Amino acid sequence: MEKLKIIIPVLLLAFSSCIDRSPRYEDVNACFVVSETEHFVNEAVSFVDCSQYAEEYEWNFGDGTSSNQRNPVHTFTEPGTYQVRLTAYGYDSMESFTDAVTVLDIIPTTDLDILVMYVGTEDPVSTCDVQLYDDFDNWVNLVNPVSEIKTTGTEGIVVFYDVDPKTYFIDVYKFVSDTSYYMNYDGETLPLTEGVVNYYNVYVEYTIDTGKSSERKRFYVKEAEVSTKEEHDKIVANFLSKQ
Numbered sequence: 001m002e003k004l005k006i007i008i009p010v011l012l013l014a015f016s017s018c019i020d021r022s023p024r025y026e027d028v029n030a031c032f033v034v035s036e037t038e039h040f041v042n043e044a045v046s047f048v049d050c051s052q053y054a055e056e057y058e059w060n061f062g063d064g065t066s067s068n069q070r071n072p073v074h075t076f077t078e079p080g081t082y083q084v085r086l087t088a089y090g091y092d093s094m095e096s097f098t099d100a101v102t103v104l105d106i107i108p109t110t111d112l113d114i115l116v117m118y119v120g121t122e123d124p125v126s127t128c129d130v131q132l133y134d135d136f137d138n139w140v141n142l143v144n145p146v147s148e149i150k151t152t153g154t155e156g157i158v159v160f161y162d163v164d165p166k167t168y169f170i171d172v173y174k175f176v177s178d179t180s181y182y183m184n185y186d187g188e189t190l191p192l193t194e195g196v197v198n199y200y201n202v203y204v205e206y207t208i209d210t211g212k213s214s215e216r217k218r219f220y221v222k223e224a225e226v227s228t229k230e231e232h233d234k235i236v237a238n239f240l241s242k243q
Contacts, residue, residue: 025053025090025091025092025093026052026053026090027053027090027093027095028051028052028053028054028088028089028090028093028094028095029051029052029053029054029088029095030051030054030086030087030088030095030096030097031049031050031051031052031086031088031097032047032048032049032050032051032084032086032097032099033047033048033050034046034047034048034099034101035047035048038104039076039101039102039103039104040103040104040105040106041076041077041078041079041103041104041105041106042075042076042077042106043075043076043106044073044074044075045073045074045075045076045101045103046071046072046073047059047071047072047073047074047084047086048071049070049071049086049088051086051088051095051097053090053091053093054088054089054090055089055090055091056068056088056089057069057070057086057087057088057089058086058087058089059072059074059084059085059086059087060084060085060087061074061076061082061084062082062083062084062085062101063076063077063078063082076101076103078103079103079104079105080102080103081100081101081102081103082100082101082102082103083098083099083100084098084099084100084101085097085098086098108195108196109161109162109195110162110163110164110165110192110193110194110195110196110198111159111160111161111162111163111196111197111198112132112159112160112163112168112189112192112197112198112200113157113158113159113197113198113199113200113229113232114130114157114158114159114160114170114200114201114202114224115155115156115157115199115200115201115202115227115232115235115236116128116130116152116156116157116158116172116202116203116204117156117201117202117203117204117235118203118204118205119203119204119205120203122235122238122239123156123239124152124154124155124156124157124235124236124239125152125156125174125182125204126152126153126154126155126156127151127152127174128151128152128156128172128173128174128182128204129149129150129151129172129173129174130149130150130151130152130158130170130171130172130202131145131147131148131149131150131170131171131173132145132146132147132160132163132168132169132170132171133145133146133168133169133170133171134146134166134167134168134169135169136169136188138169139169139171139187142171145171146168147160147163155236155239155240156236156239157232157236159197163192164192165191165192165193165194165195166191166192167188167189167190167191167192168188168189168192169187169188169189170184170187170188170189170200170202170224171184171187172184172187172202172204174204176206181206181207182204182205182206182207183204183205183207184202184203184204184205184224186224187202187224188224189224190226197229198226199226199227199228199229199231199232200224200225200226200227201224201225201227201231202224202225203224203225
């Protein structure tokens with residue numbers, strides 16, 4: 001019996017020395033997704049990590065830049081398809097995940113920036129409704145507009161984005177009372193230049209509604225004037241300085 005008492009502890013000690021007492025960690029699983037389906041030059045692209053058991057991150061965006069953030073935001077400056085690689089590091093493992101991200105050229109849109117002012121002044125008119133028509137007859141009869149109605153703010157400006165590069169007839173309208181309103185007599189533009197912001201000044205005048213608004217538009221002609229961003233900025237700045 002005494003011999004057993006001696007042998008058993010020795011056997012237990014020998015057995016326990018074979019047990020691996022080091023902690024076991026799960027192997028890392030690298031993964032990421034991109035926030036949007038379309039990406040354009042100079043637009044922020046968000047990368048969202050979906051890795052499992054990762055502690056540290058190393059991103060290579062395929063354009064010579066990198067990041068160690070978990071969910072980085074990156075801007076590509078040239079169009080192309082980039083192989084974006086995320087290497088995720090766990091406690092005792094690592095894994096890389098690569099996905100292609102295609103970046104497109106930004107297609108410039110044709111925009112129409114309209115500043116509404118009172119005739120003979122450089123005073124912007126607020127709360128005027130502005131709408132576009134694609135030919136004279138529709139404009140005269142106020143039918144078949146090709147835009148939604150936009151309303152000028154305190155600076156008298158509305159902007160129509162991504163329009164076709166062609167000639168438009170601009171209708172500007174504002175009620176003053178039940179029988180009178182501000183209107184423009186002739187709001188025809190020149191053919192708009194494609195891919196840029198086209199600036200116009202449109203002047204409105206107080207008139208009495210006689211039920212012949214179409215005739216007024218037809219016979220009282222005052223053209224909308226081509227303008228520039230610099231002129232718009234100057235007019236608005238001068239106007240606001242007087243407030």
